[in-house]
Structures are given as structure tokens and as C-alpha cells.
Amino acid sequence: MHSDTGDLYRAFAEREARGNSASYQDLAERVAGDEQLLAMLDGLPTAKRQPNLLFGAVRHLGGPVTAGWPAFRDWVAGHWDETSATMLVRRTQTNEAGRCATLLPLLATLPQPLALIEVGASAGLCLYPDRYRYRYLSADGASAVVAEFGAAASPVTLDCTVSGPVPLPASLQERLPEVVWRAGIDLNPLDVRAEEDMRWLESLVWPEQTHRLERLRGAVRVARAAPPLLVRGDLNETVRELVAQAPAGATPVVFHSAVLAYLPPQAREEFAATVRELPGHWISNEALPVLPTVTRRLPRPAPAGSGLFALALDERPVAFTGPHGQSLDWFGTALG
Numbered sequence: 001m002h003s004d005t006g007d008l009y010r011a012f013a014e015r016e017a018r019g020n021s022a023s024y025q026d027l028a029e030r031v032a033g034d035e036q037l038l039a040m041l042d043g044l045p046t047a048k049r050q051p052n053l054l055f056g057a058v059r060h061l062g063g064p065v066t067a068g069w070p071a072f073r074d075w076v077a078g079h080w081d082e083t084s085a086t087m088l089v090r091r092t093q094t095n096e097a098g099r100c101a102t103l104l105p106l107l108a109t110l111p112q113p114l115a116l117i118e119v120g121a122s123a124g125l126c127l128y129p130d131r132y133r134y135r136y137l138s139a140d141g142a143s144a145v146v147a148e149f150g151a152a153a154s155p156v157t158l159d160c161t162v163s164g165p166v167p168l169p170a171s172l173q174e175r176l177p178e179v180v181w182r183a184g185i186d187l188n189p190l191d192v193r194a195e196e197d198m199r200w201l202e203s204l205v206w207p208e209q210t211h212r213l214e215r216l217r218g219a220v221r222v223a224r225a226a227p228p229l230l231v232r233g234d235l236n237e238t239v240r241e242l243v244a245q246a247p248a249g250a251t252p253v254v255f256h257s258a259v260l261a262y263l264p265p266q267a268r269e270e271f272a273a274t275v276r277e278l279p280g281h282w283i284s285n286e287a288l289p290v291l292p293t294v295t296r297r298l299p300r301p302a303p304a305g306s307g308l309f310a311l312a313l314d315e316r317p318v319a320f321t322g323p324h325g326q327s328l329d330w331f332g333t334a335l336g
């Protein structure tokens, strides 16, 4: 029997997990072929059937995700009440500080100082681009360090492979962008001081990606030192009000990554119309079809099935980015 949920897991295995997580690729392929598990998932609302949510919930509850299919399947079947309850209360809120490496070159071009307003902020870990260390590496296979910026003492070093004429001015060695105000909006803000919330964020990191787990823990330490202002709410209902609170004299920058895909197309359009009218600048870093005004202006198509995001300043695309901030392929778009 054909199942949309099966297609969802098959697509996840192929497009997202392949090359990144052998265990999730295998589990997702097997879920796609398991009629009983699919029927259990289909008992949940559509938005709650996602592979990342299922695997994250199993990890969160201490279930096995790297011990092979039989162990995973038996565990899920035997713990479906807890698993489905966790899937119902939690969201896929993966918070990836690594994305700051793709934002930094744009933030550096804007009039300083900055007031950052992140919509869909999760725990707000992308609100600290001034507190991380950056290592930009050549994409030619040798991975030579092209540029390094940021405080040597930061517990977080973000590696990013670069190609194309990425603006990485030497002045960044002296000074990272100056952030004088940071605020975020989320339907469910996570609190960096709450152990259970941080355990959930850790459960969302894929098992083989231990470097991402270390990065997450370091970024949580950074945020805990001065937790961000996070507002609970829908981005369309709250963004205007939050931007209005930004201090005078700072450039308001509304930004988001891996967020708009969660909104229906009409809500995305509503958001775009609102942000166009706000003061300051708008940085978007989203999967390719999500913002049509950006996608339409891309100078070239992304390699098929690459999963790359499009980075744009005020709807002008400037680069393709790795979805976790691991790469930056700059187009050469004139800034300013």
C-alpha cells in the first residue's frame, strides 16, 4: 500500500541522511518499508510524523538508534506511548550555531553596531556571532585555512568551507561585528538554562555528528553567560513589535535560517511583506524553494539534491550555504 509517510522517510534517507548519518539513513529506509510502524506514525498529526522528530524522541528517551534496525523497531513498538507523547509535545528545533559562519560576512558589511532579531530562534544560539571563533577553509580538497577570526578563548570554533569571492576582510581579525542587542522569537523558545530543553537539543543532533554535539555544548555555554531575550509567539505576529524595541543607533537585522519551511506559503508571503517595510536589513538563509523572490534571482541553480540553502540580503541572493553552516559558495553579488 502506498504511504505518504513512507515517502517522507524514503526522501529523508536519500536527501538528508545519506552521507551524514549511516544509522539514520538505514533506519529511515526501514521505517519506510514497515507497514506497522507507518500505521503508528499515521496516527499522529501530519506535522508530527517527521523522521527527525521520531529519531530525536527515541534518543531523548534513551532508546537505541545506532544498534541496528531490529533493536530500534522492537524498542519503538514497545515504547510507542512514550515515544508518541514526546513527538507530540516536542518540535524539531535543531539549533545550529554553525550557521553563524555563513552569516558573518554579511553581518560585517552592515552599518555597525547591530541589533539582531532572529525569528525561529529555537534557543537563540545563532544570536552570538560575535562570541564564536571562525575558521574558513578552502574548498579545493586541501582544506587550507583561508582566514581565521574571533576570540581564541571562545569554546566554539566554526569551520566553514568557502568558494567564490566571499568577502572576508582582514578587519574581521581586529573586530567581529558589534552586537549591542539580541532578541529572538519562537513558537516554543528553548531555555539554555533548562537541562531538559538542552537535552532535547542534544537528542536532535545526529548520532555520527559528534563535532556538532561538542559545538552545541560550547554554544550553550556561551549563551548561558548572557541568555538572549526570547519571545514566545508566531513570527508574523511578533516581529514588528520586537524590531520596534531595538535600541536607537543600532542597525536592526532581522534574520532566520531553516525556519520558513515550517510555514505555509501564504504565511511566508505575509512575513516577507512585513519585513520589507521594517527598518534595517533582512538576512534569510533558507532551503531553496522557500522564498520565491530569492530563488528567482539565483544566478545559477543549486546542484540537484544538494540540500543547499540560499543566503540572501534583502532578498538578493549572495551564496549557497551548507544547511548546517559547513559551506559557503559565494556568487559575487555586489553588496551595498
Ligand SMILES: C[S@@+](CC[C@H](N)C(=O)[O-])C[C@H]1O[C@@H](n2cnc3c(N)ncnc32)[C@H](O)[C@@H]1O
Binding pocket: 091, 092, 093, 094, 095, 096, 097, 099, 119, 120, 121, 122, 123, 126, 185, 186, 187, 188, 233, 234, 235, 236, 256, 257, 258, 259, 262, 263
Ligand atoms: C529548525 S529550527 C532552526 C533554529 C535556528 N534558526 C537555527 O538556525 O539554528 C526552526 C525553529 O523555528 C521555529 N518556528 C517554526 N515556525 C515558527 C513560527 N511560525 N513562528 C516562530 N517560530 C517558528 C521552531 O519552533 C524552531 O525552533
